Amino acid sequence: MSLNAISTATAGLAATQAAINIVSQNVANAGTAGYVKRTVSTVATGTNNSGVAVGTITRSFDAAALNQLRLETSGAAYTSTKAGIATQLDALYGTPGSSTSLDGTLNTFTQSLQELAANPTSAAARTTVLGNASSLASLINSSAGTVQNLRTGIESQLGSDTSAASTLLANIATLNGKIQNNTDSTTLTALQDQRDQAINSLSSYMDVQTSDQRDGTVSVMTRSGVTLVDHGNAATLSFDGRGILDANSAYSTDPTQRTVGTITATLPGGGKIDLGAPGVLRSGSLAAGIELRDQTLPQAQRQLDDLAAGLASALSDKTVTGTSNGTQTSIDLTGIQPGNTLTFPVTVNGTVRNVILVASNDDATSVPASQTKDSTALVQTFKIPSSGSDYAGAINTALGNLGLSAKVAASGTGAALVIGPAAGSSDTVTSATANITPMSSVSDLTSGNPSLALFVDGTPNKLYTGSLDNGSQLTGFAQRITVNAALSGNTAALTQTSATDPSASGSRAQKLFAALTSTQQTFSSSSGIGGVSAPYNATVIGFAQDIVSTQGAASANASAIDDTQQTALSTAQSRFSAGAGVNIDQEMSNLIALQTAYGANARVLTAARDMLNQLLQI
Template identity: 25%
Template structure:
């Protein structure tokens, strides 16, 4: 009877355990991160008799959770990528809406500014048109500044998001380390049995941490046997949690750019290292860092390049003209100097060719026995330190020149040079008097009535004004000179001290260059009326270096002359205004490998808008794809480890019946025992 009673008790205990576990599953069906638990049973060792082996009942051997490491990893990977694209998408959407907006974007301001230039070209003596141009220039500068301000606000938001994310990482790391300790203690006290609920809680902490940054989890062992603790690594193996020990992450000023936050790791021993952004991939932190590096920096630099390009090219052309007072033009926009970080005494920078400037941050480093200039990862120039160069020395490349007082002036982390980053913030109109707009050309030509032929000079294009202002008062006062035609050459001639050369169009660059088939560098060059009457381009260089091009056409007679001299102040001259207006459609930025500019202001802005738009769409598509993958992976995982309430309800009935049956076994055993007692009486 005792055996039967013991069997019934074992069944009762097993059913009770099953009922408790099933009830636990049902009540935690809505608990995030919970894994369905099941009770393991095994038959007790049988008792041998002469008739054979008789069973002794059952034992509860384990309570395990339904857990599949492969499926869990799929969920973590999909969720990590989803969080990364989600963070990226939320940020880049702001830039896309800002730049592409037909009202607040740059395109309308650009169009209005050059419309003002065209208005001055149409009516160069109108003070109202000139004032309108200044106002449009100020509106353009204001638009650049407002766009840059909004980008700076986005940047501040990203920097704040990085700080908050790092703080959350530290919080989760500490919680995981504490959970490690609880699990180790619990499993040690439970003869190594898994602490299922604690494991679920830790897995949920790991899942939340995984949303913030990509992690690698390693199970820890003692003497080759798992002890329940895990270690967590990020990046290329930097330890975040080692069992119960936690490393702290913090945001510090970057060594490369103190204006932006960098992630550093402080180990328990106190050592602090800066972690490269490329190593911190995945999760919200990876998305924020990638957005800042790939999209935000690029958008701000490209916007700044347009501002710098307009400033440099418009100023350069403006200074080739004369204003209503006959004075050579000054800078229309205030010049923009590249930003140097840190500021070092004796270091100066300048723009040498804006078409060569990259929309990137530059850096000067001392490396490998040389001082090197980089734009991003592209090396632009270098200066060997042995033998020692004559200081100060200048590095020139990528459209800028950097003057250095000595190698010792360059910090160990290098000099950061930002020619475009702050240009949109710093652009500003430099003149306020509408009479100072240099709409006219400084060189004019007249034809004496004594000329017998039909020769004509047109399209005077000023290339350089050096030497035009001999007295230093800003007024071009160079001496008038005559261009003559010698019919015996036949040739066009200029006085001694001047040079003239015949030009041809370079099909590759679209620029006028010296035609080597004709004499050049002297005071005369070939012009054959019978062959050239439709027009030929020439270039004259005068004393002091001033240079201009012109087109000569028609059929001159020998002895005909054309007098070049300073323009008369106040005349209705729009030649430089026309040249200024032509900048709207002239390719002046983005030089290719051959040095030929490939982009106008508008096309570069359109390219920026397109790039941001395409990246926005790409990120949104990837986010949607990862959402779908996450749903699939979660569904596959839940099919194994999730709680099915219908199944648990059925189990509840089944285990209840098993409990009742075991109780019935005990009742039968009791009755049999009572019958034997009654027989003995």
């Protein structure tokens, strides 16, 4: 027998033994998380390729399936985070129509007003109205407080998730270094498993993609293109959380204006990238947390603020309508207070756009339209003249170069104005309305009859006028709305016939009831009710019902999207496992084939031994 045959058989035994060890390793790790099936390759050696040797040990998986798994993992973390908060918001407002829900509590209050209108001399009915009003205010307070508690919880979770993601990035970079400096294929596959598992975990926090490098390392980037890991270097993530958030807490690209935390990636070279900026992170729990904290929950706060403002304004304000001749409009602003508004549409080259002028004690300035009822309008403040007569000058200062002008009306007070096109302008003002709070203080319970400051701003009581002086009075009003304490000592004001007639009448209560249930108000599109492109008209009670139904629909939609995404994740996991997981039946089949090959090689060596023994006996 040729010595080459003995050498080949010996090499075959070694190669088969190595393959059997791989099968054994696969079977032993069949249930190990993150373990990818191994295979071993063989290479021909010797003269005329008559021998065999063990090649490299490699992992067997579908790279496309792995990328899809990471994509779906990121998406599932994003949708589940959003669905969880949406469900909590839906539960916050209660079951639509139930006595304890937001709209149900408002219904109870309006019904008590109607009952008081029918029985105006009843002290018990007046007390019931105030009690129901207090319950409504308390529910709005607690709902808005819960919204900010949810934001605070998300702020804390963002800090925890950022720390966990930063640790994973450091681990990936460390594993890159070990892989780059290791030549043992058995050790390499174990390190690659660990690295893939770390990247998979990272994908639950943010949307990542990888790029394989020639030296065996991988680069990790966000899908917006920010490189987080390059060879053995990793960015460090930090989060400057702000603790307890309130209605004024908001993100800004200007660090001096930002009042919430953001995720900062510090690159190995010292550069810094704000991952909390819009559009940088697009999926994963971090992206969902940022969106919920900065968009979804602030919009829920705005809905409650608008509802609280609608309640207060519907009962306390009066609407003054101007008179137009088709080109200019006359209107009387007597009694206008800081935060009260003058609104008129302006037609320029056939296009109509609202101009909103907000009364102020400060000099004229532009303000965000989102703070008004029309987020598409051109908004300016105008300074209420201290003399009470130069309204035209104050309005003209605010109008600036809009091609419009205001002048004092031919008759009436200095607050009676005519607003129209400036000289040489073709612009027209065909209508105008102003909302004016007719009482001077919260203790003034009769002069505005039928208007009444039943709901006021905080303690001590303050009139709600929507003032923008010293910040927006609207922002956070849902947390501060309360029942006018002055009414507790003078419940008879609820049914006083007029400012000069103290006798009880149901007319005031009936008008307050109508103001909430049948009078249409304009609510800002910033609340998201009815869309975000135009103001929304509804009664106060209709707006409350819309808030409840909108949150219910949003919760159902978020849950449906999450269910779909979880199904997609499950499918991706199954697809990846089909290629990378250990199939025991297949491994047992491989083992049988290897045992046969091992036996064949062993028989060659046995035959060689027997021949040598015979030769030695000659």
